[in-house]
Amino acid sequence: MPDTLKTESNQMLKELLIEELQDLLHAEGQLVAALPKMAEAAHHPKLKEAFLKHLQQTEGQVERLKTAFQLLGEKAQPKPCRAMTGLIEEGQETIEDGEGRSQIAADLALIAAAQKVEHYEISGYGTARSLARQIGERDVATLLAHTLGEEESSDFLLTELAKPLMQQASSGEAGADGKAARTRKQKV
Numbered sequence: 172m173p174d175t176l177k178t179e180s181n182q183m184l185k186e187l188l189i190e191e192l193q194d195l196l197h198a199e200g201q202l203v204a205a206l207p208k209m210a211e212a213a214h215h216p217k218l219k220e221a222f223l224k225h226l227q228q229t230e231g232q233v234e235r236l237k238t239a240f241q242l243l244g245e246k247a248q249p250k251p252c253r254a255m256t257g258l259i260e261e262g263q264e265t266i267e268d269g270e271g272r273s274q275i276a277a278d279l280a281l282i283a284a285a286q287k288v289e290h291y292e293i294s295g296y297g298t299a300r301s302l303a304r305q306i307g308e309r310d311v312a313t314l315l316a317h318t319l320g321e322e323e324s325s326d327f328l329l330t331e332l333a334k335p336l337m338q339q340a341s342s343g344e345a346g347a348d349g350k351a352a353r354t355r356k357q358k359v
């Protein structure tokens with residue numbers, strides 16, 4: 172391919188990368204606000220801890236995104252991410268619905284909502300990392316790969332946390348204390 176064409180194609184890929192990063196920046200910003208609510212709603216101490224740890228990680232991910240923009244010579248401008256807005260709205264509904272559920276059911280529903288968020292991010296970071304690699308932005312690709320690894324670990328951790336809760340639920344222990352505990356509204 173002639174050099175001029177290659178430069179134009181790379182420019183097009185760079186624009187796609189920037190757009191993806193803008194989407195992720197907005198997504199992460201919304202998550203920083205939502206994760207404390209998820210942590211507060213979680214019953215199992217390990218799930219609470221996982222959400223709080225991910226909050227810390229998410230703050231670091233925002234910084235990493237800002238560094239990526241800097242490396243690309245672009246302003247760190249978020250672009251409204253409607254997908255994450257929707258996922259967070261659903262997460263909020265899950266928190267509210269959890270008040271009428273057993274602790275285990277509420278926690279399992281929170282895990283499901285959080286994993287949907289993780290999968291969205293995994294796809295965004297995966298694409299962004301590949302674009303950065305393709306145009307030779309190796310430092311940016313490394314930053315994005317780091318975050319991608321964190322999102323994947325967090326998704327894995329959530330799957331692991333769900334397993335004993337599902338087993339407990341199957342064996343008829345609906346509440347963390349072994350009783351069919353309701354979080355707020357008692358079953359009548």
Ligand SMILES: [Fe+2]
Nearest residue numbers: 199229232292
């Ligand atoms: Fe994230």
